[in-house]
Amino acid sequence: MTIREVRSFRSFWLAFGLYGLALPAAAASFYIDPVNGSEAGDGSASAPWRSLQSVLDNGRIESRDWPSYPYTAGMSLVTVNAGAPVKAGDTLWLRDGYYGDVVVQHLYNTAPITIAAQAGQTPRLRSLLVQSAQNWVLRGLSISPSHAAVNTPTTMVRINDHNFFGPTSDIELADSELFSVADASSWNAQDWIDRPSSGIDIGAAHISVHDNRLRNLRFGISVGGADASVRRNLIDGFSADGLRGLGDRGLFEYNRVQNVKVGDPPDANHDDGFQSWSVGAGGVGTGEVTGVVLRGNVFINSTDPNDPLRNSMQGIGCFDGFFVDWVVENNVVITDHWHGMSFYGMRDSRIVNNTVIDMNGQSPGPPWIMVHAHKDGRPSSNIVVRNNLATDYSLDATSLVSDHNVEFAYANAGTLFVAPPYDLHLVGATNAVDTGSATLAPTIDIEGVPRPQGAGFDLGAYEWRVDAIFADGFDAN
DSSP states (O other), X not given: OOHHHHHHHHHHHHHHOBXXXXXXXXXXXXXXXXXXXXXXXXXXXXXXBSOHHHHHHTTOBOEEEOSSSSOOTTOOOEEESTTOSBOTTOEEEEOSEEEEEEEEEEEEEEEEEEEEEOXXXXXXXXXXXXXXXXXXXXXXXXXXXXXXXXXXXXXEEXXXXXXXXXXXXXXXXXXXXXXXXXXXXXXXXXXXXXXXOEEEEEESEEEEEESOEEEXXXXXXXXXXXXXXXXXXXXXXXXXXXXXXXXXXXXXXXXXXXEEBOXXXXXXXXXXXXXXXXXXXXXXXXXXXXXXXXXXXXXXXXXXXXXXXXXXXXXXEEXXXXXXXXXXXXXXXXXXXXXXXXXXXEEXXXXXXOEEEESSSOSSOOOEEEEEOOTTSOOXXXXXXXXXXXXXXXXXXXXXXXXXXXXXXXGGGGGTEEETTTEEEEOSSSTTXXXXXXXTOOSBOTTSOBSOSSSSBOSSSXXXXXXXXXXXXXXXX
């Protein structure tokens, strides 16, 4: 069936329905080929369009936009490009080639339109900007300024609201790779400051970023919008912060952040695996960040302890609260720093079943789990710290519940873990097995293993299983 026949079939059933009920619209596929395509094509597999940006800008997508600018709250969206071939629910398949700087804007779809790599193809972008748009899925892209003739540092993906053109929401970026350069092994310390691009910047609500691979970066993924979902991403090689979560109700789970580079000097940034701070009427530290979930993430200072460019990484550094109604569970922090997990100004939150360990048993460190008063002196309050394994604790809060935690010395880590500091699965014969509390404990561990496996819940991020053979080759026994 041709694309036109699909459209005719869809229009027929939308008009007449079956027994008075309209059937769901049939989604159509279109193709873009920057090497062999033509602007005179019809977007079919045999006659693809040449330019993605032309499709986005030149009336080929039926969508919605605001009736006028500047956008003001309370406006109603109106249809634009009525009768255009690409409609809500359709897919734009991208073939091999270079697409440059792609901008998606002024297109608020009633249902998602997908822009994705065709199977076996690698579409290459220099950057991606999504603003004043809704309901877009972007998948399978290779995004790097190194794809351009001249590699100039940038932020590779920006998904943001716009004060004049309107808000952005319901955008998904998945299964894509982002990198400043494919191989940064020749970079020196100054290169890691001057040459890397940043990965993803989110300044809009309801954005999902998952299953992406980011490497050789300045900043990794920064979230300023509310209700973000950041899941199963790899951030490998960065010289500032891996993750930032400044928006309310952000979900950060099962991400892996590793290999921070350079430090102070020559770079004055204090590098974090995850960082958050509040902003209120009085500036930084005068507001609240609420409802954030940090679950099942792995933060590793360096996978190569002998790397001459490695820096000390603050694991989870939240220094300018208040941080309210947070859940911090099943995370692993392996770092050469004192700040394993630190919260300055926390309220109505829990820190449960995390594992925090020093990378090498040397200073700086050992890393702690810390809850402290806000920098302005207001106390943290109503905090539960439970079922954790850490090399140190520093807990100062009113209405603090701290129980079923174990503090261990790095020198004794081998009595708890299979092969510390990198393989932190529990050994069977340890006081961390079956000794935890079930109250507020997560029902699965960092690898999705149901809890409990034995007579009780285990401590730390991993639940011990007698029959487990782990992916890294270590036997649980």
